[in-house]
Amino acid sequence: xxxxxxxxxxxxxxxxxxxxxxxxxxxxxxxxxxxxxxxxxxxxxxxxxxxxxxxxxxxxxxxxxxxxxxxxxx
Numbered sequence: 645x646x647x648x649x650x651x652x653x654x655x656x657x658x659x660x661x662x663x664x665x666x667x668x669x670x671x672x673x674x675x676x677x678x679x680x681x682x683x684x685x686x687x688x689x690x691x692x693x694x695x696x697x698x699x700x701x702x703x704x705x706x707x708x709x710x711x712x713x714x715x716x717x718x
Contacts, residue, residue, distance in 0.1 A: 663669045710716060 663673045
């Protein structure tokens with residue numbers, strides 16, 4: 645099993661070396677990496693916006709249920 649792991653790591657390292665040494669491959673890799681980072685950031689923003697909307701709705705619900713003097717609305 646260790647031999648397979650070592651061979652896989654060598655294969656991955658040789659692929660990284662190939663990407664690093666070839667300007668075209670490097671440009672494609674970096675463009676893909678940039679796109680993946682932008683996609684992840686977009687997803688995170690959407691998730692945070694959904695969370696903020698849920699918190700706002702919860703606050704509005706509480707305000708509708710609890711009166712300013714702390715008593716519950718009927």
